[in-house]
Amino acid sequence: MDKLTFNFFQEINKDNNYNLLFPKREVGLAIAWLYQQILVGAFTDGTFKETDIHEALDKMHPGAKKPDHRKQTDRFNIIVSDLQHYFIRYDEGKQAYFFKEYGSEFCKHALETLYGNFEPTRIEKICTELKKNLEACYEESDLKDWLDIEFDTFKPQLKHQIDYLERQIDQSVHEIRQSQIKKGDTSILETLKEISERFDLIRKQNKELNAAFRELDRIKQLLEQKAIRIDDKDLGDRVFSVQQFIQEMKKLLSMVDQRLDRIQPKVKQLFANLNKPLFNARIEKFLAYLLEYSTVETVHSKKVLQLPDTIPKWIFYRQKPKFTIVERKKDLFPSTAKRKHTYTENKDHKKKAYQKSRERFQQQNKVDIWLNQIEKDLQQTSEISFTPYFFKAFNENDQNLELAIDLVYRVLQEHSSYGWQLHIDEGMTENQENGSLQIRKMSIQKKQHEAV
Structure with missing residues (x-):
């Protein structure tokens, strides 16, 4: 079971x-x-x-x-x-x-x-080690061991770090809601300031964690390459689930950033609104203090305002320094005029380049037609052989080997986006019209999970 x-x-x-x-x-x-x-x-x-x-x-x-x-x-x-x-x-x-x-x-x-330990450096080491060991998996048994022993072991630790950041945001929002705003009480302002600084730290930690996860993209690419050679359906499904998990990690990191984008400006605005009356009250108190304790003294027949001793002395006027300006004559060291190059258009070269681009475009268009035909045939049956399509593309286009190879490359490169699953056998198939051309047998199936 x-x-x-x-x-x-x-x-x-x-x-x-x-x-x-x-x-x-x-x-x-x-x-x-x-x-x-x-x-x-x-x-x-x-x-x-x-x-x-x-x-x-x-x-x-x-x-x-x-x-x-x-x-x-x-x-x-x-x-x-x-x-x-x-x-x-x-x-x-x-x-x-x-x-x-x-x-x-x-x-x-x-x-x-509850401890909530944030360790981006350790996560980066884990991801690097996972990638290194995945690169050493050449057989399906090695890949199974990597999934069972290594990836499943560290998977909770990878997600735990994102959960930690989300808990920090939830805790900060809870503290804002629980704070009691009282007139003349600065505790709420201090709390908001701490929370705002904490949000800045969370955003920084999120960027650090994103950098630590950069090896996951390489792991996803390696799994896509290895999935082409997998014949075991259960193993293929597990590889697909790992790819989904990596995509989920990236999505969760993006969601943390989006939450900060929504909450952080509101906290800073709230802090500014609450801090403004306190700032005004302090300015009013400062002005009242100056009016009460400042004095006017006569110095050399001039009346001079003397601020209280506790107020630092400021120099309000400072003589500006004078600099000697040396004029530079523009014609003193004239620059040497450079000869202007003129280019003549070669119509033959232009025509050849245009013709080459046009042929390449037509070839890509033909490859797209063959890919659409394969997709259409897969709607009628669950599995088809790719070999006949390769030889038809070769023979029906004046034995254009470049076009046929381009078709093979597009199938291998874009099969995931079409929802195809490839199976490559060791056997070879010859071209009926030209026996010198052979290709390895390959079949194409629709992935079963796409129907879910």
């Missing part, structure tokens, strides 16, 4: 599976508390006693701080029994418990999500 035939919803809805996989809040917090104790080294070798589990459950109980609270030992024993399905395992030799793989991953995933 594989993932496609396994009915996930039916199984998780069966019996008590959902509650065993996702326990209640107080039980989940108790699991997190035990995991934290392991991280800080409170539990040696990662094991803990049943009394430790009871202690964790008792700490997280909603009524733990009430005076009449009593430890519910019998209920805790039932919870411990339930946790042994997926979260913890009992070691009879040590008479202690330790986390199962699901329990560790349950806590580890939550920790990494």
Whole structure:
């Protein structure tokens, strides 16, 4: 049974599976508390006693701080029994418990999500390593190992970085909505300033992550090249899903930029609107201070305004320096006149170039006609052989090998855009009219996923 035939919803809805996989809040917090104790080294070798589990459950109980609270030992024993399905395992030799793989991953995933570590440098190294190992895949078995072992391992880490940026935006928007605006209170202005600076940082991080993902474009191109030689349908579908994932990563990065484009100007405008009354109030207070504490003194029969001692002295007038201007005569060092070249039009060369371009255009037009014919024939049947089309294009155009080769190149280059899937065999087929010309057998099919 594989993932496609396994009915996930039916199984998780069966019996008590959902509650065993996702326990209640107080039980989940108790699991997190035990995991934290392991991280800080409170539990040696990662094991803990049943009394430790009871202690964790008792700490997280909603009524733990009430005076009449009593430890519910019998209920805790039932919870411990339930946790042994997926979260913890009992070691009879040590008479202690330790986390199962699901329990560790349950806590580890939550920790990494909340910690929100941004690592574009590490992501760039991962993408570079994935590309390097993909280039070394020459057989279908190698490609399967690359998909199962390497790409699936690092796929969550690639998407986690974009999730981190989106969480930063959501948190900033939430802080704006929760801020209380009070008259004369500068806390909201400081909050908006911090959020505006945070948006600038997010935009910078988004550009860094986009640069770290640049190797994904090369991976996508390599997969397209390898997909031509894949005969296994399941493997082809997996390659196609990887290409879709890469496209999704690029789209999500673009969406982060679009969100910043919508939100950031509004935050800056709000900051400016709220800051304007405060700025006006400070200017008014400053002017009142100058009027009250400034004095006028007589210096050499001139009245001079003396600002308060706390105001820095400014020099309002400064004598401009005088520069000597040396005039440059334009005819002092006259430049040598250059001879103007004249070109005569060669009508023969022009006619030959035009004729060559016209022939090339006509050839491209003929290739387009053959491609349309292949597409039309694929509407009638699910699979066709490409060999007859190649030889017809060769024979019906005065054995123009360049046109036939151009047709092959266009099929290999543009089959994805037409929704075709190519299958190339090792066998060769000869031209019936000219036995010296051979081509490898190749069939064309419509991709099945296009019908979805």
